[in-house]
Amino acid sequence: MATDALEALRKSITAVDSELLELLAKRRGLTNQVAETKIKHHIPVRDQKREEQLLIRLIKQGKTVGLDPHYVTQLFHVIIEDSVLNQQAMLASRANPDSELPLNRVAFLGDKGSYSYLATQKYFSRRAGELMEIGCQSFAEIISKVEKNEADYAVLPIENTSSGSINEVYDQLQHTSLSIVGELTHPIKHSLLVKGETSISAIKVLYAHPQVFAQCSHFLAELGSVEVKPCDSTSAAMITVSETDDPSVAAIGSEAGGALYGLHAIKSNLANQKENHSRFIVVSRKAVSVPLQVPAKTTLVMSTVQKPGALVESLLVLKDNNINMTKLESRPITGNPWEEMFYLDVDGNIEDGPMQNALEQLAAITRYFKVLGCYPSEEISPTRVAAVNALAE
Numbered sequence: 132m133a134t135d136a137l138e139a140l141r142k143s144i145t146a147v148d149s150e151l152l153e154l155l156a157k158r159r160g161l162t163n164q165v166a167e168t169k170i171k172h173h174i175p176v177r178d179q180k181r182e183e184q185l186l187i188r189l190i191k192q193g194k195t196v197g198l199d200p201h202y203v204t205q206l207f208h209v210i211i212e213d214s215v216l217n218q219q220a221m222l223a224s225r226a227n228p229d230s231e232l233p234l235n236r237v238a239f240l241g242d243k244g245s246y247s248y249l250a251t252q253k254y255f256s257r258r259a260g261e262l263m264e265i266g267c268q269s270f271a272e273i274i275s276k277v278e279k280n281e282a283d284y285a286v287l288p289i290e291n292t293s294s295g296s297i298n299e300v301y302d303q304l305q306h307t308s309l310s311i312v313g314e315l316t317h318p319i320k321h322s323l324l325v326k327g328e329t330s331i332s333a334i335k336v337l338y339a340h341p342q343v344f345a346q347c348s349h350f351l352a353e354l355g356s357v358e359v360k361p362c363d364s365t366s367a368a369m370i371t372v373s374e375t376d377d378p379s380v381a382a383i384g385s386e387a388g389g390a391l392y393g394l395h396a397i398k399s400n401l402a403n404q405k406e407n408h409s410r411f412i413v414v415s416r417k418a419v420s421v422p423l424q425v426p427a428k429t430t431l432v433m434s435t436v437q438k439p440g441a442l443v444e445s446l447l448v449l450k451d452n453n454i455n456m457t458k459l460e461s462r463p464i465t466g467n468p469w470e471e472m473f474y475l476d477v478d479g480n481i482e483d484g485p486m487q488n489a490l491e492q493l494a495a496i497t498r499y500f501k502v503l504g505c506y507p508s509e510e511i512s513p514t515r516v517a518a519v520n521a522l523a524e
């Protein structure tokens with residue numbers, strides 16, 4: 132009897148969920164039409180005033196039907212982020228018709244199920260064309276695939292909120308002729324993955340990528356005497372565990388990735404930091420042009436002359452041109468001990484006046500200077516509604 136009632140209720144929920152999906156698709160269609168209008172009339176993609184008004188109205192309306200402001204705000208932040216990213220992708224592809232390929236051959240680290248694989252899927256889901264996945268064993272192999280025209284794009288992790296910059300990728304960028312054409316941030320949720328029935332206390336051997344071990348060091352310390360075995364990628368770790376019936380082995384990776392190999396999670400949220408995200412860059416042989424209506428980021432690489440204050444002087448060029456720097460990284464220059472290559476991420480478009488001034492001035496005062504790429508920024512900061520607390524009352 133009880134199960135009949137449950138069944139009926141679940142049927143109704145399924146019907147509501149289908150309606151929600153259809154409405155979300157309808158909303159997406161409308162925002163795509165908005166993008167067409169913005170292209171035609173040169174209007175910026177993001178309009179935070181409109182977003183604020185929309186959120187205030189929805190929070191008020193939500194209250195009348197028993198939905199709390201926090202829930203409504205969170206839901207619509209996700210919906211708006213999707214809408215802005217889709218519109219940005221549309222504008223970017225219009226501005227670069229030659230990079231519209233029927234087949235995108237994409238090289239990334241590992242195999243199906245790796246974090247790079249999941250990031251690749253996410254990035255290309257907003258872009259036209261089929262996706263051909265090319266799993267690789269190292270960052271050098273990934274870069275070389277694109278350089279040799281065996282792939283069109285490479286997706287490379289560049290930094291993580293727990294373990295910091297991925298030095299090996301920065302070092303690869305020093306020597307390549309490829310350009311950065313995109314970026315994306317992907318949540319990294321580490322789980323302890325096993326094949327059959329087992330428990331945490333039974334685990335004796337743990338496979339994972341070294342970056343993953345670094346990000347989960349607190350969990351590893353708690354685990355105690357477990358042998359850690361570094362692998363080339365998260366997917367390599369998953370494959371190793373999937374190929375044995377030994378209940379004392381486990382891998383660390385994403386639950387979604389593990390499911391592709393018949394693994395399940397016995398513990399989740401293993402990272403030291405709760406908010407664990409990785410930023411990936413997308414590189415290609417040809418640079419892209421970013422429409423001025425889309426927020427852009429530019430990555431620069433430079434080495435300064437050997438004199439006191441040389442780096443400060445370079446940073447002042449950015450300040451004088453009112454350019455915001457979002458990241459500064461330094462890496463040793465191979466063959467030149469104690470000399471550093473600086474990598475800078477700045478907000479701005481190389482087709483913009485102040486940025487062109489800054490680039491010219493930097494080129495004049497540095498020993499080596501190169502633009503690694505200008506690409507649409509995918510960091511969509513959520514619009515906060517100042518009045519949200521008042522509205523909650």
Ligand SMILES: C=C(O[C@@H]1C=C(C(=O)O)C=C[C@H]1O)C(=O)O
Nearest residue numbers: 162165176177178181182211214
């Ligand atoms: C759809 C638009 O573009 C963006 C996305 C919005 C949305 O999804 O509601 C609102 C404002 C813009 O930041 C728009 O300008 O109306």
